[in-house]
Amino acid sequence: MARAAVPGRLSWLVSTLATSRDETASARTLVLDVPGWPGHQAGQHVDVKLTAEDGYSAQRSYSIASAPDGSSLELTVQRIADGEVSPYLTEVLGPGDPLELRGPIGGWFVWPPGSAAPLLLVAGGSGIVPLMSMIRSHTVNKSKVPVRLIYSLRSPADALYAPELSERTVASPLEVTYLYTRTAPTGMPTGRINADIIDTAAWPPSDKPAVFICGPTGFVEAAAGLLVAAGHDPAAIKTERFGPTS
Numbered sequence: 001m002a003r004a005a006v007p008g009r010l011s012w013l014v015s016t017l018a019t020s021r022d023e024t025a026s027a028r029t030l031v032l033d034v035p036g037w038p039g040h041q042a043g044q045h046v047d048v049k050l051t052a053e054d055g056y057s058a059q060r061s062y063s064i065a066s067a068p069d070g071s072s073l074e075l076t077v078q079r080i081a082d083g084e085v086s087p088y089l090t091e092v093l094g095p096g097d098p099l100e101l102r103g104p105i106g107g108w109f110v111w112p113p114g115s116a117a118p119l120l121l122v123a124g125g126s127g128i129v130p131l132m133s134m135i136r137s138h139t140v141n142k143s144k145v146p147v148r149l150i151y152s153l154r155s156p157a158d159a160l161y162a163p164e165l166s167e168r169t170v171a172s173p174l175e176v177t178y179l180y181t182r183t184a185p186t187g188m189p190t191g192r193i194n195a196d197i198i199d200t201a202a203w204p205p206s207d208k209p210a211v212f213i214c215g216p217t218g219f220v221e222a223a224a225g226l227l228v229a230a231g232h233d234p235a236a237i238k239t240e241r242f243g244p245t246s
């Protein structure tokens with residue numbers, strides 16, 4: 001007899017890699033078929049588990065990149081050169097291979113598509129992943145709320161989803177501001193997020209935006225601090241931290 005899932009507790013599911021695609025030289029999107037997937041909300045993540053033949057296993061969290069509109073699930077993984085899990089997911093896992101995961105996880109860092117507030121998304125590096133699910137969900141749900149994305153990354157070559165974001169700025173009420181911390185396109189400065197950028201690229205506090213910030217801990221703390229200093233309501237700011245402190 002199949003073991004019943006304990007209500008309120010997530011069971012591990014065995015997904016299969018349907019296909020994958022490079023987003024940059026070091027980031028790859030995995031498209032997974034997940035039998036029994038219960039559906040998700042934009043902003044949630046999954047836990048992924050790898051198990052070696054000797055039984056050793058490692059778990060990591062990955063945000064869901066796809067909109068909550070289908071049976072397949074997309075994760076985008078940034079390869080960390082000396083990492084335990086991300087090199088396997090980006091370089092070894094192939095079509096047809098199984099991948100254990102459980103989810104969806106997280107009920108706080110989620111964007112409800114019925115929300116009427118303007119949406120302010122602030123991403124550092126691979127922190128764009130759950131925010132991309134929100135942008136895709138915005139389109140799927142035909143939301144009319146305006147969206148602004150501030151996306152901080154090292155260089156143009158590190159941009160995830162750049163062609164899709166560019167297309168979406170034409171088709172939907174989305175404005176994107178890129179910040180480059182190391183190498184910028186000709187004529188653009190390099191630099192970190194600061195008060196001037198918040199002033200020009202974010203919604204003013206009087207518009208009462210719903211704010212989602214995601215990225216490395218240092219980036220998230222800096223961005224949240226700048227928004228609060230600019231007068232945004234701390235209760236309207238939701239944050240999610242990836243990886244080590246930058």
Ligand SMILES: Cc1cc2nc3c(=O)[nH]c(=O)nc-3n(C[C@H](O)[C@H](O)[C@H](O)COP(=O)(O)OP(=O)(O)OC[C@H]3O[C@@H](n4cnc5c(N)ncnc54)[C@H](O)[C@@H]3O)c2cc1C
Binds near residue numbers: 126243
């Ligand atoms: C809620 C949540 C959602 C996440 N979503 C995503 C996602 O959508 N895409 C994604 O790529 N990652 C995401 N992460 C990060 C992911 O869980 C792993 O931490 C990451 O893939 C590194 O795992 P690893 O096993 O390859 O490296 P590890 O073996 O854990 O670490 C190897 C080395 O790299 C350093 N390191 C670890 N993580 C980072 C990092 N992010 N940046 C720089 N150095 C690092 C470590 O300090 C260590 O020195 C998320 C994390 C959380 C908590």
